Amino acid sequence: MTTATRATSSNASMAPERSLNQRMDALARANQIRIKRAQLKRDLKAGRLSIHSLLLDPPEYVETAKVFDMLLAVPKYGRVKVNKILAHCRIAPSKTIGGLSERQRSELTTLLHR
16 A cells, blocks of 8 residues: 555545634534533532433433433432442443433433432
């Protein structure tokens, strides 16, 4: 394989270049999602929002959030308790809310209702 061939094959796997406007739009969207998630966590911590309603009908901006992080925002739920709950429901700590199966979602909400 020649160096010219290697250079073209490595470029083929890279993402396309983004324009400055595209990058700025993506950054603005990401920042809006971060702001909404931070407010959501504050609402969970203050008791203005239920984790059950969040898990059963998650807003779009929460679909890519980690279940672990959302549970940590709930009062009286620390790292140890959250890890035990996730292990009991057979959910990986890296699982996103949007990536939960129906079984995992229902098992988690049932366990949290106790």
